[in-house]
Amino acid sequence: xxxxxxxxxxxxxxxxxxxxxxxxxxxxxxxxxxxxxxxxxxxxxxxxxxxxxxxxxxxxxxxxxxxxxxxxxxxxxxxxxxxxxxxxxxxxxxxxxxxxxxxxxxxxxxxxxxxxxxxxxxxxxxxxxxxxxxxxxxxxxxxxxxxxxxxxxxxxxxxxxxxxxxxxxxxxxxxxxxxxxxxxxxxxxxxxxxxxxxxxxxxxxxxxxxxxxxxxxxxxxxxxxxxxxxxxxxxxxxxxxxxxxxxxxxxxxxxxxxxxxxxxxxxxxxxxxxxxxxxxxxxxxxxxxxxxxxxxxxxxxxxxxxxxxxxxxxxxxxxxxxxxxxxxxxxxxxxxxxxxxxxxxxxxxxxxxxxxxxxxxxxxxxxxxxxxxxxxxxxxxxxxxxxxxxxxx
Amino acid sequence: xxxxxxxxxxxxxxxxxxxxxxxxxxxxxxxxxxxxxxxxxxxxxxxxxxxxxxxxxxxxxxxxxxxxxxxxxxxxxxxxxxxxxxxxxxxxxxxxxxxxxxxxxxxxxxxxxxxxxxx
Numbered sequence: 001x002x003x004x005x006x007x008x009x010x011x012x013x014x015x016x017x018x019x020x021x022x023x024x025x026x027x028x029x030x031x032x033x034x035x036x037x038x039x040x041x042x043x044x045x046x047x048x049x050x051x052x053x054x055x056x057x058x059x060x061x062x063x064x065x066x067x068x069x070x071x072x073x074x075x076x077x078x079x080x081x082x083x084x085x086x087x088x089x090x091x092x093x094x095x096x097x098x099x100x101x102x103x104x105x106x107x108x109x110x111x112x113x114x115x116x117x118x119x120x121x122x123x124x125x126x127x128x129x130x131x132x133x134x135x136x137x138x139x140x141x142x143x144x145x146x147x148x149x150x151x152x153x154x155x156x157x158x159x160x161x162x163x164x165x166x167x168x169x170x171x172x173x174x175x176x177x178x179x180x181x182x183x184x185x186x187x188x189x190x191x192x193x194x195x196x197x198x199x200x201x202x203x204x205x206x207x208x209x210x211x212x213x214x215x216x217x218x219x220x221x222x223x224x225x226x227x228x229x230x231x232x233x234x235x236x237x238x239x240x241x242x243x244x245x246x247x248x249x250x251x252x253x254x255x256x257x258x259x260x261x262x263x264x265x266x267x268x269x270x271x272x273x274x275x276x277x278x279x280x281x282x283x284x285x286x287x288x289x290x291x292x293x294x295x296x297x298x299x300x301x302x303x304x305x306x307x308x309x310x311x312x313x314x315x316x317x318x319x320x321x322x323x324x325x326x327x328x329x330x331x332x333x334x335x336x337x338x339x340x341x342x343x344x345x346x347x348x349x350x351x352x353x354x355x356x357x358x359x360x361x362x363x364x365x366x367x368x369x370x371x372x373x374x375x376x377x378x379x380x381x382x383x384x385x386x387x388x389x390x391x392x393x
Numbered sequence: 394x395x396x397x398x399x400x401x402x403x404x405x406x407x408x409x410x411x412x413x414x415x416x417x418x419x420x421x422x423x424x425x426x427x428x429x430x431x432x433x434x435x436x437x438x439x440x441x442x443x444x445x446x447x448x449x450x451x452x453x454x455x456x457x458x459x460x461x462x463x464x465x466x467x468x469x470x471x472x473x474x475x476x477x478x479x480x481x482x483x484x485x486x487x488x489x490x491x492x493x494x495x496x497x498x499x500x501x502x503x504x505x506x507x508x509x510x511x512x
Contacts, residue, residue, distance in 0.1 A: 111488075159483045
């Protein structure tokens with residue numbers, strides 16, 4: 001394993017254990033960073049230690065202890081010295097408690113703003129630097145740094161607990177964690193690959209720690225299946241619809257991986273929103289596509305979420321199985337007038353019905369609501385195609 | 394850890410108001426019982442019951458001059474309606490107590506503010 005890979009794998013674990021020990025995120029982060037810097041300096045020269053994790057944990061803990069010894073006043077406050085001497089023995093063995101779950105539940109606590117939850121999760125579990133997170137979310141580094149500082153201060157001042165929530169809170173809090181991971185994935189879906197990869201990595205870690213939760217596997221499966229089509233979604237910088245995609249550019253390994261996660265979720269009895277979405281994504285990857293089954297799954301998902309956006313997706317599936325008229329009937333009952341995909345879907349269905357003038361109006365309305373480059377250009381192309389066509393209605 | 398729990402009335406019916414009278418006797422009893430239960434929760438130090446915001450007086454000093462106006466500092470609906478102090482292990486424990494305050498389910502809200510500690 002290269003140094004980068006070790007760091008990638010170990011950062012979150014070392015940091016989480018240190019936070020568990022020190023109960024101080026800033027101190028733990030500084031100490032972990034120092035330990036990794038020392039490793040980057042020494043390992044290439046002296047060789048990688050036999051147990052890199054133990055080495056990093058011990059070094060980080062010693063760094064923290066040193067820091068506190070230099071500042072006795074702080075030591076009296078944090079109680080680290082007592083904790084340090086108490087754990088001195090156990091910290092030198094090769095087994096450390098894996099406290100990444102405690103950490104992610106702290107980072108995704110609902111008392112923190114969602115942007116702060118995302119940033120903290122990427123910083124602490126993912127090991128991304130403040131600068132990397134800032135670039136991924138297109139905000140100035142200073143803004144991101146302040147967001148992280150404020151979040152860490154609130155955790156400390158309002159005493160947000162560092163623990164896996166008790167059973168009566170677990171479902172709701174785990175859903176909040178999954179929502180953060182999915183949000184990170186969605187940010188990456190528009191082309192910022194590193195965020196999508198990061199989200200998948202986080203979901204894998206969660207699936208490893210919570211092997212019996214179907215929604216965790218469902219989320220991982222859904223993201224893998226969507227990600228498998230990443231290469232095929234664009235031709236150069238142009239958007240390609242699912243039906244027109246070059247299937248040889250789909251990532252078959254990710255599809256297989258996603259399907260096995262989905263199987264696991266289904267075996268566990270999962271029927272939650274992520275499991276359903278994963279099942280839909282899996283059907284989309286099949287040839288020919290089972291649109292009737294997809295429509296049924298969207299129906300089930302819509303009953304769970306009550307979301308008109310899900311209903312819009314069901315309309316697309318219904319347009320495939322029962323014809324564009326049937327799809328249009330659903331679309332026209334949805335409201336969602338400010339939602340660009342409502343108008344692009346409507347336009348697509350009208351186009352297929354040969355109602356060209358109405359299709360053109362709907363594409364124009366979609367274009368008004370779209371500022372994203374590739375999607376806007378896609379609408380432009382459709383409008384150009386329609387310019388030559390005559391309405392048959 | 395001490396938290397100051399601020400109760401915002403929002404649209405929750407004020408005691409003695411028409412809206413409050415419109416609630417069934419059973420509902421009113423339940424609300425009183427729930428407030429009583431919150432006050433008796435271990436760690437809770439009840440605040441003094443607050444009068445209505447319409448009887449509030451707001452005072453500012455500008456250029457040495459005392460300016461007095463009728464009503465609360467913020468709007469009637471945004472005014473603090475009550476408070477208590479909670480000693481709890483962590484924010485989750487405080488959130489659980491906050492969720493049991495009747496105003497939280499009747500159109501108001503509870504704001505949890507950690508007391509500043511200098512350690």
